[in-house]
Amino acid sequence: MSVQAMPAGAVKAPPVPVTLTSKDLKTIDRISGLNIIVAIVALSVGALLGVFQGLEHSKVLDIYPFLQPVIKTYYQGLTLHGALNAITWTTFFICGFFTFSVPRVFNRPLRYPWMSWLAFGLMTVGLVTAAVPMLLNNASVLYTFYPPMLADVWFYVGLTVLVIGSWIVGYSIYFTYYAWRKEHPGERAPFIALSSTITMVLWQIATLGVAAEILFQLIPLSLGLIPGTDVLLDRTLFWWFGHPLVYFWLLPAYVSWYGMMPAQTNGKMFSEPLARLVFWLFLIFSTPVGFHHQYADPGIPQVWKFIHMLLTMGVGFPSLITAFTVVASLEIGARARGGRGYLAWIGRLNWGDPSYAGQNLAMILFIFGGIGGLINASYTVNMAMHNTMWVPGHFHLTVGSATTLTFMAIAYWLVPKLTGHKLFTKWLALAQVWTWFFGMLFFSNAYHTLGLIFSVPRRTMLGQAPYYSTQWTPQMMESVLGLLFLSISATLFFAIMILTVVVPRKLDKPVEMPVAVPLDPKPSPKWLDTWWPWLNGAIALVILSYGPMLFQMISNMPLWARGMSVW
Numbered sequence: 335m336s337v338q339a340m341p342a343g344a345v346k347a348p349p350v351p352v353t354l355t356s357k358d359l360k361t362i363d364r365i366s367g368l369n370i371i372v373a374i375v376a377l378s379v380g381a382l383l384g385v386f387q388g389l390e391h392s393k394v395l396d397i398y399p400f401l402q403p404v405i406k407t408y409y410q411g412l413t414l415h416g417a418l419n420a421i422t423w424t425t426f427f428i429c430g431f432f433t434f435s436v437p438r439v440f441n442r443p444l445r446y447p448w449m450s451w452l453a454f455g456l457m458t459v460g461l462v463t464a465a466v467p468m469l470l471n472n473a474s475v476l477y478t479f480y481p482p483m484l485a486d487v488w489f490y491v492g493l494t495v496l497v498i499g500s501w502i503v504g505y506s507i508y509f510t511y512y513a514w515r516k517e518h519p520g521e522r523a524p525f526i527a528l529s530s531t532i533t534m535v536l537w538q539i540a541t542l543g544v545a546a547e548i549l550f551q552l553i554p555l556s557l558g559l560i561p562g563t564d565v566l567l568d569r570t571l572f573w574w575f576g577h578p579l580v581y582f583w584l585l586p587a588y589v590s591w592y593g594m595m596p597a598q599t600n601g602k603m604f605s606e607p608l609a610r611l612v613f614w615l616f617l618i619f620s621t622p623v624g625f626h627h628q629y630a631d632p633g634i635p636q637v638w639k640f641i642h643m644l645l646t647m648g649v650g651f652p653s654l655i656t657a658f659t660v661v662a663s664l665e666i667g668a669r670a671r672g673g674r675g676y677l678a679w680i681g682r683l684n685w686g687d688p689s690y691a692g693q694n695l696a697m698i699l700f701i702f703g704g705i706g707g708l709i710n711a712s713y714t715v716n717m718a719m720h721n722t723m724w725v726p727g728h729f730h731l732t733v734g735s736a737t738t739l740t741f742m743a744i745a746y747w748l749v750p751k752l753t754g755h756k757l758f759t760k761w762l763a764l765a766q767v768w769t770w771f772f773g774m775l776f777f778s779n780a781y782h783t784l785g786l787i788f789s790v791p792r793r794t795m796l797g798q799a800p801y802y803s804t805q806w807t808p809q810m811m812e813s814v815l816g817l818l819f820l821s822i823s824a825t826l827f828f829a830i831m832i833l834t835v836v837v838p839r840k841l842d843k844p845v846e847m848p849v850a851v852p853l854d855p856k857p858s859p860k861w862l863d864t865w866w867p868w869l870n871g872a873i874a875l876v877i878l879s880y881g882p883m884l885f886q887m888i889s890n891m892p893l894w895a896r897g898m899s900v901w
């Protein structure tokens with residue numbers, strides 16, 4: 335019908351919904367599977383380097399002399415450990431997980447599958463480009479690459495390409511979301527799709543900071559185009575990115591805890607509206623808090639640090655909501671499974687399923703990780719633990735447990751689903767998640783204590799430190815016990831993954847992606863499915879919390895810090 339022929343006042347009909355075909359599913363699964371493979375390979379190397387560091391700290395074994403000439407220094411190993419685990423494992427896993435799940439909950443193919451292919455290609459090229467200088471010991475600047483330490487230019491170029499690739503993963507999801515929205519006006523976006531898309535938008539806003547740091551300061555500096563750099567400005571731009579980065583790691587776990595995990599234990603989503611609100615709050619509060627990493631930096635007035643501290647307490651709030659509502663969703667499941675009493679129902683949760691158990695154990699570790707985070711954020715208390723071993727204690731409970739153990743547990747249904755092969759062994763998978771749990775408990779307890787009581791510094795080759803004290807021995811031994819558990823656990827994880835992929839054991843029944851249904855079938859209010867207020871709020875808060883300081887820093891930008899290689 336031509337436009338002229340349409341009667342006045344007629345509403346244009348939405349486009350006919352496109353639904354998933356088996357061919358679409360094959361494409362999605364292939365992209366997702368490739369992402370997961372890169373993620374797991376990165377973790378296997380990254381985790382191994384972590385064990386070497388822990389052994390060095392405890393003086394049990396300094397393995398670095400034996401690693402010549404592959405790994406030349408402790409700091410090179412530490413850089414690879416952070417870059418492979420915290421950046422590569424997480425980012426590739428998340429991109430694979432969302433590419434898998436978003437089209438499925440929309441029951442709609444990716445709008446532009448080529449975008450997701452391009453994204454994966456760019457991310458991989460970026461990873462290899464950044465990895466080469468790291469492996470050649472030309473970029474041992476740790477995963478935060480603070481200037482004036484200066485890496486080979488290809489390290490920064492590789493990181494940039496990796497980040498651009500991950501943006502394109504987001505664009506592929508946004509276009510799919512938009513196409514679905516046009517076909518389904520008035521419907522609420524499914525929770526898993528909405529929360530995953532919010533996570534990708536959060537990542538988009540977050541990475542603007544580090545993109546500015548790399549493009550306008552670090553690449554020009556490493557090419558000799560500017561005489562020096564402004565360290566304070568660079569650190570500020572880095573932490574604009576660095577804090578929301580931690581929610582980019584956490585929120586995919588929350589997508590699973592809210593939207594999938596209850597279904598793995600016969601539960602229902604206690605409150606879908608609250609779950610949506612949580613993700614919107616993360617979008618608003620994740621970025622304007624970066625100064626809580628810079629309490630000790632001179633040059634930032636206290637009032638700004640204080641404002642960021644208050645906003646950090648704001649971003650702690652959605653996690654508190656999560657603690658209560660996710661547990662309520664699980665309790666519904668446990669009671670449906672015959673659970674009784676105030677606490678006895680916990681025993682009836684689906685502990686026999688490694689995918690469920692792993693996520694529940696990750697949640698328990700996150701209680702301690704989260705409490706530690708709120709302690710870090712408290713301005714004055716931060717002075718007691720900043721730059722000490724307390725900090726690696728904190729982040730092994732968060733990114734190392736809440737995120738990593740959850741992703742491992744997701745892999746226990748996702749990899750069988752992608753390969754069509756039965757999980758190689760359920761019992762060893764259960765042993766894997768429990769050993770990770772106990773390993774991290776011991777390890778992080780030891781590191782927290784070393785930092786708090788003895789102020790043992792982080793990011794230091796402690797085995798060589800002249801001030802190494804025998805007073806540290808009990809905690810160091812506790813950390814080695816943790817490492818022992820973690821080494822067993824990691825070995826089990828990789829073995830189970832490889833064997834699941836290569837041994838084609840037939841599935842007893844087809845694996846389905848778990849999707850939790852809401853307890854209350856009423857659709858969520860429209861305002862919890864509407865982008866503009868939240869997106870504008872997020873942008874406004876970033877401008878208010880960073881604008882004045884960045885304006886001041888940029889207008890008096892001294893470019894005197896000459897780049898150096900300290901390794």
Ligand code: HAS
Pocket residue numbers: 478580581583584626627646649650653654656657658661664680694697698700701703704705706707708709710711712716719720721725728729732733734736737
């Ligand atoms: Fe953090 C440093 C503050 C969360 C990661 N953090 C780091 C670093 C990393 C990191 C990697 O304010 C080091 C960076 C570097 O290299 O320098 N962090 C916080 C705060 C939170 C927080 C306030 N962090 C995270 C998450 C991370 C992460 C999440 C990764 C995924 N962090 C800081 C600060 C520093 C810092 C300072 C700088 C320190 C310094 O001086 O250098 C909050 O988001 C935490 C809120 C969380 C909670 C917990 C909720 C609990 C839940 C589980 C419930 C489970 C139950 C069990 C009830 C309030 C949701 C149920 C059981 C059954 C059986 C049913």
Ligand code: CU
Pocket residue numbers: 576577580626627
């Ligand atoms: Cu932070």
